[in-house]
Amino acid sequence: MTRERHHRREGRERPVVSAEVAKIAQPIHKYPLLELLQPEAVQTIHQKSMEVLRDIGIAFLDDAEAQDILTARGVTVRDQIAYFDPDLVMEYVRKAPAQFTQLARNPANHVQIGGDRLTFIPVYGPPFVLDMERGRREAKLVDFENFVKLAYLSPYLHHSGGTVVEPTDEPVATRHLDMVFSHIKYSDKAFMGSVTSALNAQDSVRMAEILFGAEKIRETPALVSLINASSPRRFDDRMLGSMKVYAKARQGLLISPFVLSGAMSPVSNAATIVQMNAETLAGIAFVQMIQPGCPVIYGSFQATIDLQNGAPTFGTPEAQMALYMSAQMARFYNLPFRSGGMFTSSKIPDAQAAYESIMAMLPTLYARVNFIVHAAGWLEGGLVAGYEKFVLDCELLGMFHKFLGGVDLSDDAFAMDSIREVLPGGHHLGTDHTMRHFRTAFYRADLFDANSAEQWREMGSLDSYQRANAKYKKLLRAYEAPSLDPGVEEALKDFMARRKQELGQ
Amino acid sequence: MTRERHHRREGRERPVVSAEVAKIAQPIHKYPLLELLQPEAVQTIHQKSMEVLRDIGIAFLDDAEAQDILTARGVTVRDQIAYFDPDLVMEYVRKAPAQFTQLARNPANHVQIGGDRLTFIPVYGPPFVLDMERGRREAKLVDFENFVKLAYLSPYLHHSGGTVVEPTDEPVATRHLDMVFSHIKYSDKAFMGSVTSALNAQDSVRMAEILFGAEKIRETPALVSLINASSPRRFDDRMLGSMKVYAKARQGLLISPFVLSGAMSPVSNAATIVQMNAETLAGIAFVQMIQPGCPVIYGSFQATIDLQNGAPTFGTPEAQMALYMSAQMARFYNLPFRSGGMFTSSKIPDAQAAYESIMAMLPTLYARVNFIVHAAGWLEGGLVAGYEKFVLDCELLGMFHKFLGGVDLSDDAFAMDSIREVLPGGHHLGTDHTMRHFRTAFYRADLFDANSAEQWREMGSLDSYQRANAKYKKLLRAYEAPSLDPGVEEALKDFMARRKQELGQ
Numbered sequence A, B: 001m002t003r004e005r006h007h008r009r010e011g012r013e014r015p016v017v018s019a020e021v022a023k024i025a026q027p028i029h030k031y032p033l034l035e036l037l038q039p040e041a042v043q044t045i046h047q048k049s050m051e052v053l054r055d056i057g058i059a060f061l062d063d064a065e066a067q068d069i070l071t072a073r074g075v076t077v078r079d080q081i082a083y084f085d086p087d088l089v090m091e092y093v094r095k096a097p098a099q100f101t102q103l104a105r106n107p108a109n110h111v112q113i114g115g116d117r118l119t120f121i122p123v124y125g126p127p128f129v130l131d132m133e134r135g136r137r138e139a140k141l142v143d144f145e146n147f148v149k150l151a152y153l154s155p156y157l158h159h160s161g162g163t164v165v166e167p168t169d170e171p172v173a174t175r176h177l178d179m180v181f182s183h184i185k186y187s188d189k190a191f192m193g194s195v196t197s198a199l200n201a202q203d204s205v206r207m208a209e210i211l212f213g214a215e216k217i218r219e220t221p222a223l224v225s226l227i228n229a230s231s232p233r234r235f236d237d238r239m240l241g242s243m244k245v246y247a248k249a250r251q252g253l254l255i256s257p258f259v260l261s262g263a264m265s266p267v268s269n270a271a272t273i274v275q276m277n278a279e280t281l282a283g284i285a286f287v288q289m290i291q292p293g294c295p296v297i298y299g300s301f302q303a304t305i306d307l308q309n310g311a312p313t314f315g316t317p318e319a320q321m322a323l324y325m326s327a328q329m330a331r332f333y334n335l336p337f338r339s340g341g342m343f344t345s346s347k348i349p350d351a352q353a354a355y356e357s358i359m360a361m362l363p364t365l366y367a368r369v370n371f372i373v374h375a376a377g378w379l380e381g382g383l384v385a386g387y388e389k390f391v392l393d394c395e396l397l398g399m400f401h402k403f404l405g406g407v408d409l410s411d412d413a414f415a416m417d418s419i420r421e422v423l424p425g426g427h428h429l430g431t432d433h434t435m436r437h438f439r440t441a442f443y444r445a446d447l448f449d450a451n452s453a454e455q456w457r458e459m460g461s462l463d464s465y466q467r468a469n470a471k472y473k474k475l476l477r478a479y480e481a482p483s484l485d486p487g488v489e490e491a492l493k494d495f496m497a498r499r500k501q502e503l504g505q
Helices: A002-012 A039-056 A064-072 A086-093 A141-153 A175-186 A198-212 A214-219 A237-248 A269-290 A317-332 A351-366 A387-404 A416-421 A432-437 A453-458 A464-478 A486-502 B002-012 B039-056 B064-072 B086-093 B141-153 B175-186 B198-212 B214-219 B237-248 B269-290 B317-332 B351-366 B387-404 B416-421 B432-437 B453-458 B464-478 B486-502
Strands: A058-060 A076-078 A081-083 A099-102 A111-114 A128-131 A135-138 A159-161 A224-229 A252-261 A296-299 A301-305 A384-386 B058-060 B076-078 B081-083 B099-102 B111-114 B128-131 B135-138 B224-229 B252-261 B296-299 B301-305 B384-386
Touching (some): A064 A269, A141 A175, A141 A387, A141 A464, A175 A486, A198 A214, A237 A252, A237 A269, A296 A317, A301 A317, A317 B387, A351 B351, A351 B387, A351 B464, A387 A464, A387 B317, A416 A432, A416 B269, B039 B086, B064 B076, B086 B269, B198 B214, B198 B486, B252 B269, B269 B317, B296 B317, B317 B351, B384 B387, B387 B464
Parallel strands (some): A252 A301, B128 B384, B252 B296, B252 B301
Antiparallel strands (some): A128 A135, B058 B081, B076 B081, B128 B135
16 A cells, blocks of 8 residues: 555656756746836935945955055045945946856856846755754755755756855865865856855865866856855955955856845835945945956845844845845846845744745746845755755746746637637637647646645645655655766866865865 | 743734734735736737637526626627627726725725725635644534634734635525624624525625615625636526626626636636636626626636646646736726635645745735735635634735835935944944834734744744644634624524525524
């Protein structure tokens, strides 16, 4: 009985790695945009941000070289705080490209960043992982590899991401090497570089050069790396060090304040967006001062806090408004835009996790966000990467691809003959039109059970957490690494060995 | 320890019935609309729908009076199928008002239906209920009463709904009386009438007359009742009977095909919308032929099926597109619009339920749906009303109210002094601006846990299903019925007793 049940389930599932996986391209946004702000409001936010940049200033902390770069370009730096002339800021911001390509080692996986393209990217940064059987625990390198593999296997993620989890079992000084190597070894999608120090950024660039060639990555960036302003109004030396390295190497930079409104900015969205906009523009101008034309992404990570206990809250209506507002600002400056993700405070992939995740994520479609980090796997305010959450989120990404595919208004789609042919009260299950289209008509979410209650009970009354547990394990069992040139792999390993020795490991 | 923990939880929760409950009004949609279709596509759908009405026709089954009404107004009826001249259809459709008011027995709860207003309404129709402790079981009258009470207690539901669950322990012939009475007795919000037969519709009208007065409800409708086309292209005698009664009494009618694409319509959205549009317009024209100016709502219930096993599927990308398309059609005809809901196929309120629900529901905000049935409680494809799902969904409705509140762009909201006052890297927790706004700045979802993992474990590692279980029970314990005029209650009970006798119970 148990076996039979098992077989029936297996039989219902689609193969986990299908031929079509590689063929699913980045979605292109074809719909009108949803914009909450009138053009005058965008202007007002712009003007007030300029006021912040000119009169209130942004700290560029503990980095004399960064301060010298700013001063040399005409920025006033006083007590480590940079005061920008609005015209000067805009002059440099305008040097950034409106869109750019990021290299992947499989050319079919190069990503177009900006314009009407969306890029879905895994969760970034969690020091912990969760799965149903082993619970919450510190993330290890094997978890890092697993999430890279899961991202590789999803046709709906276009990017391998960066610190998909923090491999806490590797030494802090050298784990960036293991992370970059894992991205290269276990996936053939684009990835992000380390931002934990200037040296680590330099190692990331070096490994990208080994993989792609130094010339090639100067033409087209191989890395897009995440620079967080430590809001309010501050870039620290760690981030400035990484920015300088990547800008000099002409690699992509995602400049993104990380703001919990009420803590790192005022509670109101208008003020939050003004502050974040000023921070982002200061970072982008700084990058362009180092390397005019360097690819950048205008970033915005905003959430709120529970004002009764200070806890971060996600998927809130306020954050949804903030995303739409930031999207309009990014478009105002004609820059690729990053925001959103499958955010939740929940500790487990329960209903709360899903409600909050979609509330935070669905606006990325309607606002046409170009670069969506944390599109799969996020739990517990970003402290945890969930295995089951990851594959559940990927189901939604599949739905989003379908939605973004656009409305078919061809004569065939109007199917007037079918409407005519089926009698009142009849059904369309066997019509020519249905038979021609039934395989592709609807996106099918494997993990979402549409069976009757009876069938569902027969199959063990599993909730989606349990079904996702089976799915991620099946995916990892079926995983096969994309082939990597042995010479390149050798060279990368040699580089890592040398650097680990130099770094005293 | 357990007690202390219990106390701490209690202390964290807000009072379940607060003074502000009654004050939360229907949200007004102030944002630009998200529309997927260009105006020409709307025209094309209109033209093709007219073709369906003129050449393919809509069955008005087994109701000679209905067929006579159509014939008398110039519609060709052949073999029970009505063929409408497009100009004639549009002439009658134009008689329907663009918006209208529905009476509630508490005048503060009158609802505005249409225009830029949204109305959130509970689940409609489930024969089963689910709660965590007692599991899935047949719905009884006590469940009906409970869901009416829960809807009454939610500040985010503006309407008591109709058949919130099917009270299967009451005789079929008379349960409509118990349902209407429960809506009146246990809530003071607007409600829907019975559509199970012309006689039952007549009883619903009579009870509304007892409550409000016969004159008054002729001026302003007290009932809005749900008429489903039994697609494809068909109204049955049960629905036609109810339509005639309500139209003659000038009560509101929601004319809504219920379509699972691939079964009751072609698999493509273009064809589905054409067919549904033709069905809805035929119903609306019919109502206007009986009672010109009768308030109607343009309805659209569309979902898809799993084409491998025929099961209905919800929250799909295809349904999301269909909702946006139908919304544009309703606006094209200048009619109030019904669609969407917290739909899911899931048997329990797990992550699947929440993902699907928000996918189906969030478009109701962006497309400005006016009348949103199933806004709370739906599970298992509509077969089950979930107690926990109901209160979980209500959290989201709260968020939607906040989102629809609009972006505050006042000088105070820009908080430039606060931005200036907080040093780089400082925090906004104690600023004047934060102190002035912290109570109202963010919508706070009681059921969504934002605590640290440690706090969450201390409080019992509850998932949102468990927390919702505690919440709905607490709500029902704290419930107090709104006062009802004893004379009215007496008259209603007398009427019911007489009708039950007549109906042989």
